[in-house]
Amino acid sequence: MTHRLLTGPKLVLATHNKGKVREVAALLAPWGFEVVAAGELGLPEPAETEEDFLGNARIKALAAAVASGLPALADDSGFSVAALDGAPGVRTADWAETPAGRDYAMAMGKVEKLARHAADRGAWFSCALVLAWPDGHTEGFLGEAHGAWVWPPRxxxxxxxxxxxxPKGGAETFGEMTPEAKHAISHRADAFRQLSAACLPPR
Incomplete structure (x- = not known):
């Protein structure tokens, strides 16, 4: 399969999530791209109407690429719990929604309340990364990180x-790890390794 190479110098990150901006910008730093977030450009957040991570990432990447006239990279990621049949999954952000904004402490509490009596503590993060160009071409990659959920949060x-x-084989939560340690093993890093091998120029 032939992939399209991303050539610089500027790339839009199709997200308004500052945490994702930090993580993806750090992953892209070695290639020297000038990275600007969709939020900085005042681009609206499109409705995520697909039932899978790649579909929703494709919606966001294409919307940003067409609106900006630049290549765009979108991330759609989520947290899944085995005992909840993979929920919250693609609804990960929805579980955190409140009238005042997203409350992830509340969302984590919801997971614990629903799964506390389950013997299976398996959980995983998924991350879809989609590159899109203004002409409508897209490239998509899906990464995962498997492990277990714990309570209380740390x-x-x-x-x-x-x-x-x-994460599997670890002792610290993603919340306890340094950003560098998390980046080395995360679902986003897994997807990015695939993307960089297929679509980024050799360094």
């Missing part, structure tokens, strides 16, 4: 559900 690093997830 650590103030990361974002979202990171404080309640311990």
């Amino acid at each position: 650590g103030a690093n990361g974002f979202g559900y990171d404080p309640m997830f311990v």
Whole structure:
């Protein structure tokens, strides 16, 4: 399969999530791209109407690429719990919605309340990364990080559900790890390794 190479110098990150902006910008830094977030450009957030991560990431990437006239990279990621049949999954952000904004402490509490009596503590993060160009071409990649959910949450690093997830073979939650340690093993890093091998120029 032939992939399209991303050539610089400027790339739009199709997200308004500051945590994702930090993580993806750090991953892209070695290639020297000038990265601007969709939020900085005042681009609206499109409705995420698909039932899978790749579909929703494709919607966001295409919307940003067409609106900006630049290549765009979108991330759609989520937290899944085995005992909840993979929920919240693609509804990860929805579980955190409140009238005042997203409350992930509340969302983590919801997971614990629903799954506390389950013997299976398995959980995983998924991350879809989609590159889109203004002409409508897209490239998509899906990464995962498997482990277990824990309670109570631990650590103030990361974002979202990171404080309640311990990756397989580890002892610290994503919320306790340094950003560098998390980047080395995360679902986003897994997807980015695939993307960089297929679509980024050799360094």
